[in-house]
Amino acid sequence: xxxxxxxxxxxxxxxxxxxxxxxxxxxxxxxxxxxxxxxxxxxxxxxxxxxxxxxxxxxxxxxxxxxxxxxxxxxxxxxxxxxxxxxxxxxxxxxxxxxxxxxxxxxxxxxxxxxxxxxxxxxxxxxxxxxxxxxxxxxxxxxxxxxxxxxxxxxxxxxxxxxxxxxxxxxxxxxxxxxxxxxxxxxxxxxxxxxxxxxxxxxxxxxxxxxxxxxxxxxxxxxxxxxxxxxxxxxxxxxxxxxxxxxxxxxxxxxxxxxxxxxxxxxxxxxxxxxxxxxxxxxxxxxxxxxxxxxxxxxxxxxxxxxxxxxxxxxxxxxxxxxxxxxxxxxxxxxxxxxxxxxxxxxxxxxxxxxxxxxxxxxxxxxxxxxxxxxxxxxxxxxxxxxxxxxxxxxxxxxxxxxxxxxxxxxxxxxxxxxxxxxxxxxxxxxxxxxxxxxxxxxxxxxxxxxxxxxxxxxxxxxxxxxxxxxxxxxxxxxxxxxxxxxxxxxxxxxxxxxxxxxxxxxxxxxxxxxxxxxxxxxxxxxxxxxxxxxxx
Numbered sequence: 001x002x003x004x005x006x007x008x009x010x011x012x013x014x015x016x017x018x019x020x021x022x023x024x025x026x027x028x029x030x031x032x033x034x035x036x037x038x039x040x041x042x043x044x045x046x047x048x049x050x051x052x053x054x055x056x057x058x059x060x061x062x063x064x065x066x067x068x069x070x071x072x073x074x075x076x077x078x079x080x081x082x083x084x085x086x087x088x089x090x091x092x093x094x095x096x097x098x099x100x101x102x103x104x105x106x107x108x109x110x111x112x113x114x115x116x117x118x119x120x121x122x123x124x125x126x127x128x129x130x131x132x133x134x135x136x137x138x139x140x141x142x143x144x145x146x147x148x149x150x151x152x153x154x155x156x157x158x159x160x161x162x163x164x165x166x167x168x169x170x171x172x173x174x175x176x177x178x179x180x181x182x183x184x185x186x187x188x189x190x191x192x193x194x195x196x197x198x199x200x201x202x203x204x205x206x207x208x209x210x211x212x213x214x215x216x217x218x219x220x221x222x223x224x225x226x227x228x229x230x231x232x233x234x235x236x237x238x239x240x241x242x243x244x245x246x247x248x249x250x251x252x253x254x255x256x257x258x259x260x261x262x263x264x265x266x267x268x269x270x271x272x273x274x275x276x277x278x279x280x281x282x283x284x285x286x287x288x289x290x291x292x293x294x295x296x297x298x299x300x301x302x303x304x305x306x307x308x309x310x311x312x313x314x315x316x317x318x319x320x321x322x323x324x325x326x327x328x329x330x331x332x333x334x335x336x337x338x339x340x341x342x343x344x345x346x347x348x349x350x351x352x353x354x355x356x357x358x359x360x361x362x363x364x365x366x367x368x369x370x371x372x373x374x375x376x377x378x379x380x381x382x383x384x385x386x387x388x389x390x391x392x393x394x395x396x397x398x399x400x401x402x403x404x405x406x407x408x409x410x411x412x413x414x415x416x417x418x419x420x421x422x423x424x425x426x427x428x429x430x431x432x433x434x435x436x437x438x439x440x441x442x443x444x445x446x447x448x449x450x451x452x453x454x455x456x457x458x459x460x461x462x463x464x465x466x467x468x469x470x471x472x473x474x475x476x477x478x479x480x481x482x483x484x485x486x487x488x489x490x491x492x493x494x495x496x497x498x499x500x501x502x503x504x505x506x507x508x509x510x511x512x513x514x515x516x517x518x519x520x521x522x523x524x525x526x527x528x529x530x531x532x533x534x535x536x537x
Contacts, residue, residue, distance in 0.1 A: 100151070108143040112136065128194040135187040142184050145177040171242050182235035186228050193224055211279070215271045226264040230257050259318050266314040273310070274303045297358065297365045297381060304382065346401060347384065354383040354400035363403075367410040368478040371403055377478075391481075410477035413451050416484045418473075420491055421466040423503040431469070432456065434498050438490045439471065446486055449479040454487065466503035 060066075116136050124132060152173055156166050197220055200213055237253030240246045281299045316326045356362075358381060363369055367378045369388070376390035386403060388396040422431050439454040454473035461468045475483045495502055 104147050105144055108147075109140060112139050112143075115139075122195070125194070125198075128191055128198075131187050131190040131194070135184060135191060138180060138184045138187060142177075142180045145173065145180055149173045149177050174242060175239050178235045178238050182231050185231050189227050189231070190224055193220060193227075211275060212272075215275055219268060219271055222267050223264060226260050229260050233257055233260075255321055258321055262314050262317055262321075266310050270307050270310050273306050277303050277306065294361060294364055300365065300380065301358070301383075346399075349401040350384045350399045353403060354381070354386075357381065357386070357400060357403060362406055363408060364410075367408055369409065370407040371398060372405070374398065409480065412477065413474050414477060414480050416454075416473045416475050416480040416487065418471045418484055418487045418491070419460060420469045420471065421463075421503050422469055423466055423501040426500050430498065431500060434494050434500065435469065435471065435491065438487070438494050439473075441490060442473065442483070442487060445490075446475075446479075446483055449476050449483055451475060 119132050119136070122132075152169055156170065197213075197216060200216065233253050233256050237250055240250045240253070277299060281295060281302075319326045363378055363381065363386070365378055365381060368376070369378060371388070374388055374390070374396045376388045376394075376396065378386065379389050379395070380387040384400060386398050386400060388398065390396065420435065422428075435456055439456060442454050443450045450473055452474045454471050457470045457472060459467050460470040471487060473483055473487065492502075494500075
């Protein structure tokens, strides 16, 4: 019994260590090495126990004066010719299997070298090159485990060892083979999917299928993660089925695989539905009229609604797979929705206000608007929120219930107002003439942004050191900042070219000391008339 236990410890530890090394999992190699050392220590202790037990048996036989020869003869009598022949056949089979294992392993190694040379000739990105290198590192270990599993299966079938030994060795190799095969399959999936997308990119560039390729590019990471999860769940399910105590958990594996596949299929359907809706109704371009932008806004809403619908249907299918009947949930959705609506009036207000914003045509995607202190371009309108990007790149997210007193600069026309400061020393008639010439140049230089020629309104105000002259230009929606900058630049250049002074703060500084004028002498006191003096007395 001790000898059998010793053999099991040594064989299982060596098999586990070699299997983990073939898997290439660095994190598990230290644990496997520690287990191997402990198994070797246990085997050494068992060997010591066997030696002590043998010495004790011999000592007891000498002390009791018992002859052990009959026992050995009885033991040898149990050895038959058929038993020796079976032992010889088993040893020959093991030698044959070991030879076949070495030959096939060497042939597989040569094949992998050829495959690696072929893969190195491919033009791969760094990410795909890393997956290819990982697959080449995992390939030899997987092939060795496959050959070992086949050899052990043949040996167990022929030699018919005890059931416990059969289960231990077979399960150990099967678990190692499944894990290594799963990791190799994931690396190959990443490599082949990336390679396939790269080939499609070359074929679809500058064709009508380029948009579909962009959709596939967005779906590639999702697909890779989904397939990776499916592979690992399949491996876990196969391993669980080898253990009777974990057998009740095995049916959950196919359910999880179906759920992942459903959500991946939903992602594919959503992306292609969004693309088809955009191709059918959406129009792109730098200059779009209000009708086109209104249609593009509703296209975004339809795309979002289709996304919600697809994921809702997939959610119902997932509930059915999990054994939950979705019919009561759908039946109670109205009551639950009413309860939630009464409890969250702010959300209901936001959604109602968002619907009115859209159908009353107050704002559209691409409009330049101002809401209270927020000013910028509308990037997206949803039934609940509105996203506005200001001139500094900051994204403002406003609840539709907060959207009040909207100022829309993108409807019809708007004004670009420029106040030009002019020094009092300048000739006003010349100043007005120069500004008029600048206004005549603006329509030609603004590339269609100005609807009418700018108007010189005249003097707007008069300050301490300058007077302000106002110019107004009726411009296209959303272009008032551009026209205002153009007017400022043209006015600055024209004033400098015509020698007109631009006012700026001035100061006068005196150097040295200044002498104040001498105080004037007081006039001589007039003599009081005698008559007045007499009256005063």
